[in-house]
Amino acid sequence: MSTGRRLEKATPETWMFPPADGWTHEQVKELDLPFDWELVDGVIVARGQTVPWHNRVRDRLLRSLEDAQCEPYEVLAEQSVRLNERNTPKPDVVVFDAHGQDLWELECVPIQWVVLVVEVVSAGSQQDDRVRKPALFAAAGVPYFWRVEQGADRVPVVHEFWLHREMGTYIPAPEHPVHREKLETPHPFPNSIDLAGLVRR
Template identity: 35%
Template structure:
């Protein structure tokens, strides 16, 4: 991810280099905009160091190598959702959602408007553009996936959230909807074997036969 974004100081434009003090954070800490300024490789030549990063509660998260179960679920759910989504919605994989200046997680799957998804220059979506967030729990990020990220998505007003757990290499989908009064998620069902929901659009998916 690269860009030439600048900060106006009044007298001149100064390009912020988020890696100037690496491995320490830049002055003022990491921001969501910094992720667009990061190169793919690390400052010491580490290949693909910043290829997949998140910003959660102001902390830069470098993602671990992906397990096959994780990749299978991402591809399978995105494909199944797009087979059943109405024409004005589209499921996409691993696109950032900027929730605030210090919050830019990268959900596994998000559902956005199909016209928005056509813009291939985008590096991030805003909460009001997102209809559904799906997170597949990883062993190295269980606390973030189960505790931290759902709270941040709910606080940002994203109406639907699914959390996918691994149960003996079979997916179990925990479905939540937003309570607009408390800005927190309310569980509406746990699905194994088959996922049937009516929101954000009708979905009927055999979880044992996801596209591979």
């Protein structure tokens, strides 16, 4: 492949034709497409359509975590995380250590800053949220992962996972692996969330 081709930016006309070794973040970061997407192994992948339940739970979880957050943590929704130059997944919610950093200059959150990833499962994201993304973030060393499923009466159920560093995989949190009605955990900072309240009108 020529050097010129390697340095090309993806455009709305060329994004579906990545170079042989895939697009990089630098090549796609300014790309404007009429759908939400993320970079996976150098390929631009459309993110699944979400429903009001997913969006409300994500947004209210974000607010709850923001209310509980303490220094040096920051909490963002739908923010790209940079694992490497060809992988910038976009978790529903991400908590990261931004000590000494300029938040407003960020393009992507570097993976080494991330302490918690939250994924809210919807019909179009089950395989990603239950299998691919946990494996991806565990391999990258993210300490905590929450998978949020729809439970009885649409009340969210939170599955809390901790990273087993020797195995490089997530294991159910030993203290309280599944949270129903109320989530209480000291990780990555103390928080208590009324899960039923997330869907209350």
